[in-house]
Amino acid sequence: MSDLDLLYTDVEEDLRTTVRDLLADRCDPGAVNSLYDGDRSLVEPLWKALAADLGLAGLLVPEQYGGAGASAREAAVVLEELGRAVAPVPFLTSAVVATTLLVAAGDELLPRVAAGECTAALLVPLSTAPHAPITGVEAVDGRLTGTITSVAGTLEADVLLVPVSTPHGLAVYAVSATEAEIAPVVSLDMTRQLADIRLDNAAGRLVLADAEPAVRTALECGAALLASEQYGAARWCLEATVAYLKERRQFGRVVGGFQAVKHRLADLYAGVESGAAAARYAAATLAAGDEDASIAAAVAQAFLSDLAVTAGEEAVQLHGGIGMTWEHPVHLYLKKAKADQIAFGTAGAHRARLAGLVDLAGVAR
Amino acid sequence: MERCHHVVAPASQEREDQLSSETVHARVVEFLGTHDPSTLEPLEFLRARYDAGLAWVAYPEGLGGLGLSRSLQPEVDRLFAEAGAPSNRPEVNGIGLGMAAPTILAFGTDAQKQRFLRPLWTGEEIWCQLFSEPGAGSDLANVGTRAVRDGDGWVVNGQKVWTSGAHTARFAILVARTDPDVPKHFGLTYFLCDMSDPGVEVRPLRQITGEAEFNEVFLTDVRIPDSQRLGAEGEGWKVANATLNNERVSIGGHASAREDGMIGVVARTWRDHPAQRTPELHDRLLRLWVDAEVARLTGQRLRQKLALGQPGPEGSAMKLSFARIAQQLSGLELELLGEEGLRYSDWTMVRPDKVDMTGRDAGYRYLRAKGNSIEGGTSEILRNIVAERVLGLPAEPRTDKNRPWKELDR
Numbered sequence: 001m002s003d004l005d006l007l008y009t010d011v012e013e014d015l016r017t018t019v020r021d022l023l024a025d026r027c028d029p030g031a032v033n034s035l036y037d038g039d040r041s042l043v044e045p046l047w048k049a050l051a052a053d054l055g056l057a058g059l060l061v062p063e064q065y066g067g068a069g070a071s072a073r074e075a076a077v078v079l080e081e082l083g084r085a086v087a088p089v090p091f092l093t094s095a096v097v098a099t100t101l102l103v104a105a106g107d108e109l110l111p112r113v114a115a116g117e118c119t120a121a122l123l124v125p126l127s128t129a130p131h132a133p134i135t136g137v138e139a140v141d142g143r144l145t146g147t148i149t150s151v152a153g154t155l156e157a158d159v160l161l162v163p164v165s166t167p168h169g170l171a172v173y174a175v176s177a178t179e180a181e182i183a184p185v186v187s188l189d190m191t192r193q194l195a196d197i198r199l200d201n202a203a204g205r206l207v208l209a210d211a212e213p214a215v216r217t218a219l220e221c222g223a224a225l226l227a228s229e230q231y232g233a234a235r236w237c238l239e240a241t242v243a244y245l246k247e248r249r250q251f252g253r254v255v256g257g258f259q260a261v262k263h264r265l266a267d268l269y270a271g272v273e274s275g276a277a278a279a280r281y282a283a284a285t286l287a288a289g290d291e292d293a294s295i296a297a298a299v300a301q302a303f304l305s306d307l308a309v310t311a312g313e314e315a316v317q318l319h320g321g322i323g324m325t326w327e328h329p330v331h332l333y334l335k336k337a338k339a340d341q342i343a344f345g346t347a348g349a350h351r352a353r354l355a356g357l358v359d360l361a362g363v364a365r
Numbered sequence: 366m367e368r369c370h371h372v373v374a375p376a377s378q379e380r381e382d383q384l385s386s387e388t389v390h391a392r393v394v395e396f397l398g399t400h401d402p403s404t405l406e407p408l409e410f411l412r413a414r415y416d417a418g419l420a421w422v423a424y425p426e427g428l429g430g431l432g433l434s435r436s437l438q439p440e441v442d443r444l445f446a447e448a449g450a451p452s453n454r455p456e457v458n459g460i461g462l463g464m465a466a467p468t469i470l471a472f473g474t475d476a477q478k479q480r481f482l483r484p485l486w487t488g489e490e491i492w493c494q495l496f497s498e499p500g501a502g503s504d505l506a507n508v509g510t511r512a513v514r515d516g517d518g519w520v521v522n523g524q525k526v527w528t529s530g531a532h533t534a535r536f537a538i539l540v541a542r543t544d545p546d547v548p549k550h551f552g553l554t555y556f557l558c559d560m561s562d563p564g565v566e567v568r569p570l571r572q573i574t575g576e577a578e579f580n581e582v583f584l585t586d587v588r589i590p591d592s593q594r595l596g597a598e599g600e601g602w603k604v605a606n607a608t609l610n611n612e613r614v615s616i617g618g619h620a621s622a623r624e625d626g627m628i629g630v631v632a633r634t635w636r637d638h639p640a641q642r643t644p645e646l647h648d649r650l651l652r653l654w655v656d657a658e659v660a661r662l663t664g665q666r667l668r669q670k671l672a673l674g675q676p677g678p679e680g681s682a683m684k685l686s687f688a689r690i691a692q693q694l695s696g697l698e699l700e701l702l703g704e705e706g707l708r709y710s711d712w713t714m715v716r717p718d719k720v721d722m723t724g725r726d727a728g729y730r731y732l733r734a735k736g737n738s739i740e741g742g743t744s745e746i747l748r749n750i751v752a753e754r755v756l757g758l759p760a761e762p763r764t765d766k767n768r769p770w771k772e773l774d775r
Contacts, residue, residue: 003621006666242756257759262752269751270682277662302655351651360635360654362647 052116083232093153129345136165173204189339407451461492553601
């Protein structure tokens with residue numbers, strides 16, 4: 001619990017600028033909106049540009065496997081920008097969660113993952129908290145059978161990392177996406193569209209036996225860094241709402257000049273600044289291998305899951321009528337925030353986990 | 366576009382910080398080699414530490430500092446504490462160290478800096494703040510205490526309120542009206558007032574908790590030499606704002622260890638009273654634990670930002686959170702205590718030496734925390750500050766800004 005840097009280094013700011021410029025160029029809010037009407041043509045070229053051309057798929061892959069060998073701090077900056085742009089790319093699911101698991105296994109897929117040639121997804125429901133029970137599918141002679149619902153990042157994935165229940169605990173197998181039946185789900189957040197996966201005697205390759213600790217670590221990294229994505233989205237909601245209310249006039253005045261509105265925005269600003277600190281601390285402890293990382297991740301999720309929803313709800317309300325329209329992008333942020341509140345466990349699940357971590361047990365049973 | 370394969374090591378800034386950290390470390394060791402805290406008189410030691418530039422290292426050389434980053438201060442303080450060095454007792458001179466000193470540094474003449482900063486830092490001279498008045502609370506610019514020119518000095522008459530430490534202070538930072546004929550913000554001047562002047566009368570102001578940590582101060586024909594004016598005549602508002610930004614930083618920005626402050630007290634009560642726990646209280650406690658931990662990190666992040674520059678209005682947001690969390694926690698603690706929460710330790714009027722908002726009993730803490738959203742800027746005013754100065758939203762419509770102060774309805 002040392003005095004870790006909660007700001008950004010120059011290198012991190014440069015990375016942010018690069019990602020932001022690319023998203024401004026290639027991730028138009030109108031095209032994101034089209035995802036909700038079934039047009040996913042934005043996703044593949046955008047992900048290729050980020051993953052392969054910018055090399056972000058290999059950010060967390062060690063240099064020995066051809067990656068950038070960067071840390072969670074840099075990945076968090078990327079996620080802030082993706083959240084800010086509601087960018088529909090599988091960075092969190094592939095470049096963070098699946099990659100963390102593959103790195104723990106030292107898996108042969110890593111060079112292709114680092115090059116952006118292979119996108120991976122861990123097959124657990126998006127709602128799975130890092131410490132929730134994980135149900136694996138069945139494997140017989142390397143052939144996998146089972147169903148996993150509401151999984152994120154599989155529509156873009158080449159390889160599925162499948163938890164398998166064995167007599168010796170949880171194992172993880174790799175299955176080619178072409179071997180699985182991937183049924184897209186109409187999702188609350190279509191920028192992270194889910195799918196139900198059915199495996200029927202699918203050929204798998206063992207990635208890691210005794211995989212439970214690695215799976216949980218990967219999910220905890222996902223939870224910790226999701227906070228930065230939530231922070232980016234919340235910051236957009238604040239900034240877009242403030243900008244709009246400086247223009248919008250009613251009763252002959254700028255609406256942002258009414259005290260009832262100003263005070264709500266001041267409270268939101270305080271929340272967003274707090275969220276920045278919590279998200280940054282989660283990323284910094286993870287990057288430093290700090291023993292406080294589990295608490296930091298739970299604190300960040302407990303705080304930012306709700307903050308991002310508040311920011312989305314305030315943005316809708318304070319935009320007035322236009323905030324309820326299909327045309328204005330604010331709905332994209334509300335839907336994302338509400339889905340992200342459930343992703344990797346709700347705020348309540350993370351508070352419950354904290355109770356154990358910080359010696360604040362509840363009522364004895 | 367370039368691939369991001371270079372995203373590691375920052376460079377020059379870190380090296381620079383490390384250098385100044387080594388320099389300051391070496392200076393402290395060298396100083397302690399020639400000044401033995403176990404044999405020197407405490408005051409003599411403190412004065413020597415100031416003269417060596419090891420008092421507040423971010424201050425300029427010759428004024429107790431070395432012109433280094435603020436972020437080095439905790440390390441310096443730690444080294445002195447470990448060596449058993451005497452303390453300048455910051456807890457009894459919070460206004461002096463946190464508010465008067467940075468303002469004197471920013472606006473004082475060389476003579477004022479030389480005269481006041483050293484005894485302020487060593488604790489020889491305690492400071493208080495004569496700002497608020499019965500008619501000038503949130504609307505501080507409405508100050509009615511008059512300062513009238515008289516030869517090479519000023520004669521001051523008026524009443525101040527909410528002055529903590531007035532009964533122990535040697536000096537005060539004072540805002541008074543020097544020109545009632547101009548609009549309110551332009552007719553104020555900032556002074557350094559000698560509290561031992563015979564025209565200064567201090568009366569305790571008893572508060573909601575039963576005790577009197579504050580005072581009312583009556584000023585009757587108090588004489589202040591012009592050499593104790595801080596900043597130009599009519600510039601008092603600008604100078605006072607610099608002070609208040611520092612106040613918000615110091616109110617919102619202490620805690621640094623986890624479970625410091627009110628959350629630590631309430632968490633201990635929780636741990637000590639397993640029979641009193643309910644699921645509803647548990648849920649509220651965990652929410653507030655998270656909020657308090659995030660506020661701690663937000664303070665840490667703000668301090669890291671401040672180490673790079675001057676306090677700005679961002680500190681106001683920090684104080685908003687601090688007040689809300691302290692109030693909710695202290696209320697929760699009374700409910701958790703149940704029957705015991707119905708009792709209060711003592712309503713007797715006392716004058717505490719220093720204020721410990723997390724001290725005494727749960728009832729006291731609950732009542733004292735009510736002040737957190739009032740003192741140093743009400744939460745409502747702070748929201749205006751954040752909205753206007755941070756977010757750039759329009760200011761409240763005003764009718765008092767462009768008329769002479771003496772013509773305003775009061």
